[in-house]
Amino acid sequence: MRKFLLSALAMALVLVAATAGWAQPGAGGALKPLVTVSFSGYDEIVADVNFLGQLGGQPDLDKMLEGLIQAKTGGQGLVGIDKSKPWGAVVQSDGAMGFPFYAFVPVTDLQAVLGLLPGVESEDAGDGVLELSTPGQPVFVKESNGWAFVSNEKDTLADVPADPTQQLGQLTSNYDVAIKAHVQNVPEPLRKMFVAQLRMGAQMGMRPMPGEDADQFAIRSGMARQVIEQFATLVEELDTFLVGLNINREGSTVYLDVELTAVPGSKTAQELAAMTIGGTNFAGFDLPGAAATLNIATKLGDSDVAQATASITQVRNVATAELENQGLSQEELDLATGLLNDMLDVAKATLEKRLADGGAVVMLKSDAFTVAAGGAIVEGDKLESVVKRLAGEIQKDDPNAAGGIQLDAETYKNVRFHKLNVPPPDEDSKRFFGETLEIVLGINDQSAYVAFGRDAAGLLKQVIDKSQAEPNKQVPPMKLSLAATPIAQFIADTAPDGEPAKMMGDMIAQMLSQHAGKDHITIVSEPVENGERMRIEIEQGILAVIPAIAAQAAMGGGGARPGGIGGGGESPF
Secondary structure, rough: HHHHHHHHHHHHHHHHHHHHHOOOOOOOOOOEEEEEEEEEEEOHHHHHHHHHHHHOOOOHHHHHHHHHHHHOOOOOOOOOOOOOEEEEEEEEOOOOOOOOOEEEEEOOHHHHHOOOOOOOOOEEEEEEEEEEEOOOOOOEEEEEEOEEOOOOOOHHHHHOOHHHHHHOOOOHHHHHHHEEEEHHHHHHHHHHHHHHHHHHHHHOOOOOOOOOOHHHHHHHHHHHHHHHHHHHHHHHHEEEEEEEEEOOOOOOEEEEEEEEEEEEEEEOHHHHHEEEEOOOOOOOOOOOOOOOOEEEEEEOOOOHHHHHHHHHHHHHHHHHHHHHHOOHHHHEEEHHHHHHHHHHHHHHHHOOOOOOEEEEEEEEEEOOEEEEEEEOOOOOHHHHHHHHHHHHHHHHHHHHHHHHEEEEEEEOEEEEEEEEEEEEOOOHHHHHHHEEEEEEEEEEEEEEEEEEOOOHHHHHHHHHHHHHHHOOOOOOOEEEEEEHHHHHHHHHHHHHOHHHHHHHHHHHHHHHHHHHOOOOEEEEEEEEEEEEEEEEEEHHHHHHHHHHHHHHHHOOEEEEOOOOOOOOOOOOO
16 A cells, blocks of 8 residues: 555656646657546446436436536537547657657537637647637647647647547546556656755755654665655656546446556566465455455565665664663563564564554444454564563553453453553443444464454454455455445434434435445555556445535535435435
């Protein structure tokens, strides 16, 4: 996930730097695409708007769009435009510092289209090109084979493609709107200049913060340098960057894709290709009825392991030095440093296995809030020993705490449970946690779990049961899922009577009940050839609720009327 975010940021910054001077003429070689923008076409978008309108209880939404266009065009509509074909734009690179661009729109009558632009006149610029009278930069238009090509430079239109949709590839078939960038087509001197400036800026900004001692600064600056170097590598090795939005009428979802690929054969491409582990032993975190679930099953790259290992070393050194300055007796110092080193040794050994396999789950009910998390570790017995020794010291120092600690409370399917019962944070939270807040650590040599909340041990047992029933289950490297119904119902059940949040939660829960099980927002990371794709998908229940929330907000945020959505009475909208 972190590498993906760094890659996306690197790609975006390089492209911003490259296109900041796109109007500069260059003396480079053959033109190569730098950024491609696609739009699936007017008819496709109207069909999508109609679908969303039907889903959200506004069946005339597409007619509202067409009415708006009619009003903006003086009743002419999109006359002269071929509504069945896609639109697009291409920014190119000549390999030097020239970045010519052109956009293309399908037309049946160019003059009719120009007539839709108030106050804009055209004159013949020669070679079949028209120059439009617009404020600021000149705009040139050329019609060819049923396409209107638009550019800021006349020369760019000298050799336009017969079928510009070939520039779009699969973008229009996969997405309603998409942008694809080719970072390797950014001139190499510009990429190197960007990286040099990045390093220089980072070095100049690497100063101690107020209240930060030398050891803390060393940890922070060391980590920052590692990130910068990783960032520089990504700038050199990233190949393409894609952002695409699609309304999937067949699947009744909307999804946004962010896709990154690296240069084939590069270290980044190899690490991204190896990210999938083929299966997880912690599939049990994906529980039915959960408000939120997270599954991670991926391999860690060399750079990730090296950076994390270096951080552990720095933390070990700084923490050890700090303990030595606390005035502890030799016995206390030996105990504290031993516990610290054992915990960090477990973390280091787990990292060196280059495997991240685990997850988390959140369960919500009107009277219960419970969270569980866990994953694969190495030397779990050593971690368990640390826990027991630490618990023993707490019991010696505070006998009153002894009653709340239950070491070896039970063993469930080879997982040993250790429990801690503490008072809830405040009186209000007793509604969700009970008179005591239960915290459970489950551990064996290969895995560790932690859970807290009402019946935390019961939730852990569900996770363990389901995980052992589905060993090595095939899953994407990362999946985060949020279910709107239990979240909305929890708000409706727990917010004070009469509060807008309670009424809104109840209204949303009622609406979502009409779309059983189709109420999720999911974020999934999965490998593609030489890269990775992150997809954010919204299911139909939430798509249906969004217009209602917008309408409610426009009405001032009042609650749903009795007998409204789901009750067969008057709609609150």
